[in-house]
Amino acid sequence: MIKTSTTQWLIALVVLGVFIVAPWILPNNMSQLVDLTVFILIALSWDMLGGQMGYNSFGNILFFGVGMYLVASIQVWSGGFSLTEYNSAMGGNLESFTVTAPTFVISLLVGLLLVAILNFFLGLIVGSQLLKMRGHYFAIGTLGLGVAAGEFASTMEILGAGSGMTFIQPPASIELAPLLYFTGVFVVAVFFVLLRWLYSTRFGFVMNAIRDNEDKAEAMGLPTHNVKAFAWAIAAFFAAIAGGIYGSAKNFIDPTEIAFSGTTIGVWMLLMTLMGGKGTIWGPIIGAIVFQLFKEFFWTFLFGWQRVALGLLIVIIVVFFPGGVMGGLERLRNILGYGKPSAGAET
Amino acid sequence: MDNILGNISLLTDFAPVINLELIANGLLVGAIFGLIAYGMAIVWGVMNIINVAQGAFVILGGYVAFFFVEGMLNVLPGSPQIIWIFLSMVVAAGAVALFALIVFRLVIDKVLDRDLFVSLLATFGIELVMQQGMNQIFTAEERVIDAQFQTFTFLNNMLNIPGSRALGALLGIGAAVLIVFLVRYSRFGRAMRATAQNPRAARIMGIDTRRVYEMTFALNGAICGVAGSIVAFVYIIHPFQGLIYTLRSFVIVILAGVGNIPGVIFAAFGLGVYENYAGFILGPEFQNGMVFIIVPIALLVRAAIMRRKRQYLK
Numbered sequence: 212m213i214k215t216s217t218t219q220w221l222i223a224l225v226v227l228g229v230f231i232v233a234p235w236i237l238p239n240n241m242s243q244l245v246d247l248t249v250f251i252l253i254a255l256s257w258d259m260l261g262g263q264m265g266y267n268s269f270g271n272i273l274f275f276g277v278g279m280y281l282v283a284s285i286q287v288w289s290g291g292f293s294l295t296e297y298n299s300a301m302g303g304n305l306e307s308f309t310v311t312a313p314t315f316v317i318s319l320l321v322g323l324l325l326v327a328i329l330n331f332f333l334g335l336i337v338g339s340q341l342l343k344m345r346g347h348y349f350a351i352g353t354l355g356l357g358v359a360a361g362e363f364a365s366t367m368e369i370l371g372a373g374s375g376m377t378f379i380q381p382p383a384s385i386e387l388a389p390l391l392y393f394t395g396v397f398v399v400a401v402f403f404v405l406l407r408w409l410y411s412t413r414f415g416f417v418m419n420a421i422r423d424n425e426d427k428a429e430a431m432g433l434p435t436h437n438v439k440a441f442a443w444a445i446a447a448f449f450a451a452i453a454g455g456i457y458g459s460a461k462n463f464i465d466p467t468e469i470a471f472s473g474t475t476i477g478v479w480m481l482l483m484t485l486m487g488g489k490g491t492i493w494g495p496i497i498g499a500i501v502f503q504l505f506k507e508f509f510w511t512f513l514f515g516w517q518r519v520a521l522g523l524l525i526v527i528i529v530v531f532f533p534g535g536v537m538g539g540l541e542r543l544r545n546i547l548g549y550g551k552p553s554a555g556a557e558t
Numbered sequence: 559m560d561n562i563l564g565n566i567s568l569l570t571d572f573a574p575v576i577n578l579e580l581i582a583n584g585l586l587v588g589a590i591f592g593l594i595a596y597g598m599a600i601v602w603g604v605m606n607i608i609n610v611a612q613g614a615f616v617i618l619g620g621y622v623a624f625f626f627v628e629g630m631l632n633v634l635p636g637s638p639q640i641i642w643i644f645l646s647m648v649v650a651a652g653a654v655a656l657f658a659l660i661v662f663r664l665v666i667d668k669v670l671d672r673d674l675f676v677s678l679l680a681t682f683g684i685e686l687v688m689q690q691g692m693n694q695i696f697t698a699e700e701r702v703i704d705a706q707f708q709t710f711t712f713l714n715n716m717l718n719i720p721g722s723r724a725l726g727a728l729l730g731i732g733a734a735v736l737i738v739f740l741v742r743y744s745r746f747g748r749a750m751r752a753t754a755q756n757p758r759a760a761r762i763m764g765i766d767t768r769r770v771y772e773m774t775f776a777l778n779g780a781i782c783g784v785a786g787s788i789v790a791f792v793y794i795i796h797p798f799q800g801l802i803y804t805l806r807s808f809v810i811v812i813l814a815g816v817g818n819i820p821g822v823i824f825a826a827f828g829l830g831v832y833e834n835y836a837g838f839i840l841g842p843e844f845q846n847g848m849v850f851i852i853v854p855i856a857l858l859v860r861a862a863i864m865r866r867k868r869q870y871l872k
Contacts, residue, residue: 267675341854343861347608347674351812355853358805362847372843474801478682485679515694522686529679530668 223403226496230396234389241388245460247503248395252453253476254483254495255402256446261481262489263410264442265422266342270353271450272477273337273360274330276470278451279458280370281326282319286310286379289318297379298371312382320394323455327448334447338440345425354473361471375465378458391456398456402449406492409445418442422490478525486528488537497536565839579717580834586719588830589727590788592823593734594803595810597781599822600741602811604754604774606674607666610681612807613800614688615779618657619650619786620795621692624701626650627790643705643791647729650783658779662772670771685800693797703791726792733784734823737777741819750774754817802846809849813856 233244253275260266287297290310310318337356344352370376381387409415417438420428429435454470464470471477479502487498505524509517534541594616601609609615623646630642661684669677707721741747752760753770761767789795789803810829814821829849837845 340858343865344857347678348857348861350675350678351608351808352854352857355805355809355850355857359847359850359853362850363844366841366843366847474682474686478679481679516690518690519687519694522683522688522690525683525686526665526680529676529683530665533672533676 227396227400230399231393234392241392242460243503243507245388245391245395245456247499248392248399249453249457249460250479250483250499250503251399251496252395252402252449252456253480254487254499255399255406255492256449256453257480258484258489258492258495259406259418259442259446261484262491262494263415263422264418264439265425266345266439266443267347267350267481268353268443269350269473269477269481270337270341270356271446271480272357272471272473273353274334274447274450275454275457275476276357276360276364276466277333278326278330278454279464279470280364280376281329281451282322282455283376283378283458283464284370285322285325286315286318289314289322290379294369298369298376309382310379312384315379315382315385316390319390319455319459323394323398323452326455327451330447330451331444334444335440338443338447339436342436342439342443357471357473357477361467361473364471365466370466371464372466375463375469377464378462380462387462388460391460395453395456398449398452403492403496405445410492414438414441482525482528484535485533486535488535488539488541491537494535494537501536561841562839575717576838580838581831582717582719583723584831584834585827586723586727586830587834588827589730589734590785590792591803591806591810591830592826593730593781593788594785595807595814595822595826596734596737596819597778597785598804598807599811599814599816599819600737600750600774600781601778603817603819604750605666605670605771607670607677608674608681608808609778610678610804611661611685611688611800612778612782613803613805614685614692615654615658615782615800616786616789616803617692617795617797617800618688619654619783620790621696621701621786622650622653622783623647623787623790624703624795627703639703639705643703643787646703646790647733647784647787650787651780652783654783654786655776655780658782659772659776662775666775667768667772670768685804689797689800696797698797701790701795702793705791722792726788729788730785733781737781740777746770746773805850809853809856812853815860 230248234241237244253271257268257271260268260271284294287294341349341352341356364370365372410418417428417433417435420431420433421435421439425435457476458464458469461469465472468475483498483502484495485498486501487496488494506517506521509520509524513520528535532539594612598609598612601607623643626646626649627639627642630645631637631639665680665684666677669680705722707725710719710721710724711717712719741750749760749765749770750773752763752765753767757767760770785803786795806829810822810825813829814825829852832852833845833849836848840848
């Protein structure tokens with residue numbers, strides 16, 4: 212139930228402006244900024260299902276990982292190398308596998324788009340089957356899928372098996388971080404506009420109807436099954452781009468720790484959404500920013516204990532602040548007396 | 559592909575005794591995982607909570623057992639280790655049960671009547687805290703109680719069964735039987751089953767359901783403690799291994815069907831045999847993947863069966 216008001220668009224533009232000038236304000240934190248765009252992407256894509264449709268998925272990491280591997284593979288192919296040779300040489304003479312600067316940039320950008328489209332169809336296929344399950348069975352089924360994908364990826368020789376795979380080295384004339392950052396910001400902006408539009412269409416309303424009561428929505432004759440699969444496919448589209456950017460920024464793919472890491476990024480994406488407030492469009496964005504701040508804080512000041520702190524953060528948020536930042540704002544507005552009735556920001 | 563076919567023909571034509579070894583190993587592994595899954599199934603069935611921290615509880619139990627045995631051997635050098643191993647099960651059960659009680663009071667109590675997804679995330683957070691905390695406190699070194707059991711051999715050395723695994727499986731089955739009797743015949747067990755069936759009616763009948771939940775979670779902790787002390791001398795104890803136990807128990811409970819407690823035992827043995835066969839035929843690196851891929855497949859099959867009755871897995 213989102214009205215496109217001018218103030219909201221103005222805020223969005225201001226935020227976009229801040230994001231565009233951010234590299235000049237924080238020139239030493241480029242890798243964190245790239246991570247931030249990735250986090251915003253995956254949080255928004257998770258919220259499509261988890262927040263708007265009520266399907267809590269642990270499986271979005273599948274598209275994240277597949278996207279990462281495919282972008283890396285496309286970049287290797289773009290240089291005319293065979294994947295098997297490239298991966299068996301890994302760690303050794305990577306210098307012999309170089310590409311020219313234009314090839315690198317074009318293969319990265321085209322690769323991201325191509326991979327996103329591929330994952331769109333993957334999401335459609337997987338979703339049309341898995342989304343037959345509901346509630347927590349869906350959550351568990353997708354969890355199994357994500358973990359299994361990581362295990363299988365670590366058996367594939369062509370993808371470097373358990374020792375992972377590196378991205379092709381960027382040519383010296385290219386600064387990778389700003390390239391990835393601005394690509395990320397662009398995709399986030401596109402995704403944001405798309406979601407604003409989507410949630411105001413009939414499609415978005417059907418998604419909300421599925422969340423509120425799927426049986427009734429189906430009884431009303433709404434095409435729930437198609438909407439669910441299609442929504443997941445869109446989420447997969449952007450999750451794959453996020454995976455490609457993240458892998459490229461880290462310059463290394465580990466099958467279970469980075470690509471299909473259901474226990475870190477797979478959970479962070481829903482944690483970010485919960486922190487910001489699920490079921491809202493600003494929630495995931497705010498959540499990703501807050502989460503990234505917390506994460507960097509923990510990693511800097513509590514080194515060694517950072518993951519313990521992260522676990523505590525998860526527990527505290529889930530138990531005490533299920534509505535997140537947006538839920539808190541809503542409550543504040545209600546207390547002050549000029550709020551609208553809560554639109555299901557809470558579980 | 560040839561490789562796989564070759565392995566299958568190895569099973570059928572050349573060495574039928576390999577089948578026996580695979581089945582025996584599967585059953586022995588299944589007994590330990592079955593015990594852990596049993597605790598998870600009880601918590602899931604009674605409290606409607608999926609305890610992701612299950613594996614971390616097991617590892618904690620393992621650490622308690624390891625340090626208990628080590629400490630006792632230092633205090634009383636020369637004493638028979640096997641006594642301390644048996645005692646360590648009791649100590650670990652008590653310690654983890656106490657820990658589970660604290661966790662319940664602090665966290666679980668507050669997510670009980672919320673969405674299942676919330677409790678899933680909350681217990682995941684607990685798992686993360688425990689895993690990383692144990693890594694910091696006990697270091698990432700692999701610990702194992704070296705009990706030096708002999709290996710039993712049968713059929714002209716063709717079938718080998720390590721004594722530690724056999725003892726572990728026996729103890730696991732023993733503990734499971736004990737709990738079955740507790741749930742079935744004790745007053746607490748009856749209250750537990752009543753709460754599982756209908757918490758509201760149970761409350762009207764004067765059962766303090768919150769107390770039942772608390773005790774159920776502590777019982778699960780005790781089960782994990784026992785399982786952990788078994789794992790400590792059969793396998794190894796390492797802080798990051800917890801999640802494997804959680805996921806296996808997940809798979810077992812899902813295969814059995816939530817609320818189907820006896821089914822858990824069959825599912826555990828079945829999964830043990832299945833993963834041994836999958837590991838043998840496809841190669842050991844596929845073993846874990848084949849275990850986890852069965853979760854969505856099993857769920858999809860059940861969803862397909864239910865769809866024919868116009869029902870859904872909820």
